[in-house]
Amino acid sequence: MVGAGLAGVRACESLRARGFGGTLTVVSDEPDLPYDRPPLTKQVVAGTLTEADIRLAGAEDFGARWIRGTAAVGLDRVRRRVRLAGGAELPYDGLVLATGAQARPWPGQVPAGVLTVRGLADVRALRAAVGGGAREVVIVGAGFVGVELASSLVGLGLGVRVTLVEPFRRPLRALGGTVPDVVAAAARRAGVGLRLGTAVSGFRTAGERVAGVVPADGSDLPAELVVVAIGMVPATGWLAGAGLALPSGRVHCDARLFARTAAADGTAGAVDPRIVVAGDVAWCEAVRSADGPVPLEHWSNAAAQGELAAGNLLAGPAAADGYEHVPSFWTSAFGLRIKSVGLPGTGGRVVAEEGEPGSEKVVEAHYRDGRLVGAVSVNLGKRLVEYARRLQEERDRPEPAGDGRIPMPVAE
Amino acid sequence: MRITVDYGLCDGLGQCALVAPEVFALDDDEQLVVAPDPAPELAGKVAAAARACPVRAISVEGA
Numbered sequence: 001m002v003g004a005g006l007a008g009v010r011a012c013e014s015l016r017a018r019g020f021g022g023t024l025t026v027v028s029d030e031p032d033l034p035y036d037r038p039p040l041t042k043q044v045v046a047g048t049l050t051e052a053d054i055r056l057a058g059a060e061d062f063g064a065r066w067i068r069g070t071a072a073v074g075l076d077r078v079r080r081r082v083r084l085a086g087g088a089e090l091p092y093d094g095l096v097l098a099t100g101a102q103a104r105p106w107p108g109q110v111p112a113g114v115l116t117v118r119g120l121a122d123v124r125a126l127r128a129a130v131g132g133g134a135r136e137v138v139i140v141g142a143g144f145v146g147v148e149l150a151s152s153l154v155g156l157g158l159g160v161r162v163t164l165v166e167p168f169r170r171p172l173r174a175l176g177g178t179v180p181d182v183v184a185a186a187a188r189r190a191g192v193g194l195r196l197g198t199a200v201s202g203f204r205t206a207g208e209r210v211a212g213v214v215p216a217d218g219s220d221l222p223a224e225l226v227v228v229a230i231g232m233v234p235a236t237g238w239l240a241g242a243g244l245a246l247p248s249g250r251v252h253c254d255a256r257l258f259a260r261t262a263a264a265d266g267t268a269g270a271v272d273p274r275i276v277v278a279g280d281v282a283w284c285e286a287v288r289s290a291d292g293p294v295p296l297e298h299w300s301n302a303a304a305q306g307e308l309a310a311g312n313l314l315a316g317p318a319a320a321d322g323y324e325h326v327p328s329f330w331t332s333a334f335g336l337r338i339k340s341v342g343l344p345g346t347g348g349r350v351v352a353e354e355g356e357p358g359s360e361k362v363v364e365a366h367y368r369d370g371r372l373v374g375a376v377s378v379n380l381g382k383r384l385v386e387y388a389r390r391l392q393e394e395r396d397r398p399e400p401a402g403d404g405r406i407p408m409p410v411a412e
Numbered sequence: 413m414r415i416t417v418d419y420g421l422c423d424g425l426g427q428c429a430l431v432a433p434e435v436f437a438l439d440d441d442e443q444l445v446v447a448p449d450p451a452p453e454l455a456g457k458v459a460a461a462a463r464a465c466p467v468r469a470i471s472v473e474g475a
Binding site: 036038299300303304307326328330337339341379380381382384385388389 | 425437
């Protein structure tokens with residue numbers, strides 16, 4: 001097991017629940033025991049959940065050998081060995097790739113006081129900075145991490161002033177429809193300074209530390225602390241040269257979660273029957289929009305893929321089950337409880353089907369070529385069950401046109 | 413089958429309702445509602461719903 005996030009932990013549980021009695025080794029580059037990620041930017045920053053509250057597994061669990069704080073740095077599929085930092089090699093009969101993703105770093109050097117937030121260590125650093133008196137915070141990027149952090153920080157009641165800078169004109173724009181505007185209005189009401197349509201060109205420093213963020217328009221945003229929240233990059237650098245297909249940096253896997261090897265022309269080839277993939281790192285053929293496979297970076301996907309990947313690894317490709325999953329996620333910020341099913345970002349037409357568009361109680365359905373592709377709710381999550389059922393029916397319906405082939409991007 | 417929800421943990425995320433809508437639902441305020449006495453043949457779905465709970469608020473006995 002390489003990776004000990006949710007997907008890795010669920011795979012461990014699944015292996016043992018299915019009677020796997022062999023040796024199980026879990027490799028993680030993080031020193032911490034496995035923990036749950038969604039609360040990090042919300043309850044853990046807010047201080048309402050502790051590190052113990054979000055632990056997913058203990059060192060005694062799964063009868064596993066844990067190798068923590070050590071990264072996997074190479075994979076030799078022919079000799080069936082994972083190479084670790086420091087040079088040790090782990091042989092395997094079966095391998096689960098669940099290394100997840102890392103925060104996308106700022107392109108260039110950053111001064112002290114500029115953080116990214118992806119893991120527990122990052123949130124510890126953020127809390128320490130605020131605990132140490134930082135009151136002027138600029139967050140670069142108004143995606144899920146940026147918006148949740150902004151909400152949590154202004155909600156602390158410590159007088160932290162938060163400015164959210166975003167190059168696009170709307171926060172959480174992936175949600176589409178009117179929901180991003182609802183989020184923007186709620187953020188402003190909560191006292192967050194929103195600088196939308198504003199790119200960041202760099203940082204101003206005082207000595208070694210950050211003192212401000214410099215937008216491209218030449219203005220200046222004073223900052224004692226800066227969080228760069230500009231997305232994530234899949235953690236597959238260590239797989240370069242392993243001969244696996246890595247479209248957009250993720251591990252290409254078939255509909256049963258077996259990793260595909262890279263063919264000579266760089267496209268995806270046959271599966272490696274000893275390697276399965278789960279979670280943020282996966283690029284799975286069974287998770288598709290009309291344009292082809294799409295990556296999912298959601299809790300529910302990591303949990304479900306971890307469970308199935310382990311079962312399929314034990315069963316082997318011939319007896320493995322296909323991955324069937326209606327994507328879903330949730331976020332909450334500024335008193336808004338936002339939920340989604342399907343792939344709302346892939347639709348062209350958005351229809352408010354319950355509640356008022358632009359209000360804090362609404363369900364918006366997303367359609368593409370007349371077919372439902374996703375739905376987003378604000379404070380009306382009870383309606384999503386019906387949309388999930390409709391999405392399942394859409395998925396089980398044959399494609400209206402095309403030759404059924406999956407477009408394969410050239411592997412990187 | 414006996415289903416127990418720890419409402420101190422439940423955050424109304426509704427993942428259980430997506431997995432086993434016959435048994436779990438959210439109300440108008442996004443509070444979780446559980447159907448009493450689910451049919452025994454739903455045991456597998458209820459167990460899957462419990463595993464799908466991000467805050468592990470659902471426990472199932474006798475499934």
